[in-house]
Amino acid sequence: MNSWKTKIKITVNFESNTELLSDNSMGIYFEYDSDETLVVHFKPLNEVFSESTLFSTQGVLINFERDLIDEDDIEYALDVMSLFNKFPQYHIQDAKEVNQISKIIELLKDEYCSATVSYIMLKTLLKVLLLHLIRFQNDELLPQDIHQKRVFQFLELMEVNFLKETNSDYYANELGISTKRLNQILQDKLNLTAKQIIQQRQVTEAKRKLIKSEITTKELAFELGFESISSFSRFFKKNVGVSPTVFKSQQHS
Structure with a gap:
């Protein structure tokens, strides 16, 4: 698919909201606080990351258009919308969970930078990442605005x-x-x-x-x-x- 670059973007240590694909895109910024703590920042549709997020010195932004999730079943789409709209950020502090997420991010980065990049592979890896985050977030009892x-x-x-x-x-x-x-x-x-x-x-x-x-x-x-x-x-x-x-x-x- 020749237009995949307009649908997903991976940036290491991004510095400005102007780097996002569009206002109608969804973004996750993974901030590596330590080997055992991962801070996950969410940018829902029509929002931007806070200035404090941009001050992070080490992290990875995964930014994608919403039609990547619309192409799948509605239950999955709703779970993703919930993931992005429940909490602006949360901490993953279980070493095993941090390791799992980090491995998926590395696979996504490798595929994204590959000379033989596959849109289907990118989309599949993104779905695996989102499903892991949905599961982790559902296990957390966090206060909700x-x-x-x-x-x-x-x-x-x-x-x-x-x-x-x-x-x-x-x-x-x-x-x-x-x-x-x-x-x-x-x-x-x-x-x-x-x-x-x-x-x-x-x-x-x-x-x-x-x-x-x-x-x-x-x-x-x-x-x-x-x-x-x-x-x-x-x-x-x-x-x-x-x-x-x-x-x-x-x-x-």
Whole structure:
């Protein structure tokens, strides 16, 4: 896959958020505090790493676009979203766990730098790494910010329902808060409103379907809940820069 470099990036000792692939990417920074302690920093969608993270003198950044997890089953995608939104960082202090994570990171780095790099291998190794982190995090009983919890609950609901529910009121009602309060929390944590996040998810899904399937623009517009092809085409071009037809032809050229 020729475009794999736009989907995943591995950086040793990164120094600035400008090095990230995009705002709509996910990042994990592994800071080696000692041989037996690994500090794991998470950058969820639409956020950046804190300045204190960038002061680390030794570490590895693994940065990837969200469609790497969207290509798999929804349960896995939700687990990954939970991993990134529960806690901004946590410490792995078990020597065996640190060793396991370090070995997977080295395999990822070796594959990433290989002259015969395989996109499938990168994606598989990334999945193994994420599954290990999910398991380790689930074993930890850490305090969770109530607003961060609401963010995850919203993202989880949206992931399951965005194809049929695009109104912010629906998600606010499901969470038992007002739409105004939901938007305040999302603005504070992600700097986006509920509607903007839903639209961002629609764009990601539209791009994925146009690349991966033979779906027509009309079928896709209907599937994403648009009233007409023209309204979907305007929405897609506004967010992507080209029409759905042009985007699809560019991906298959």
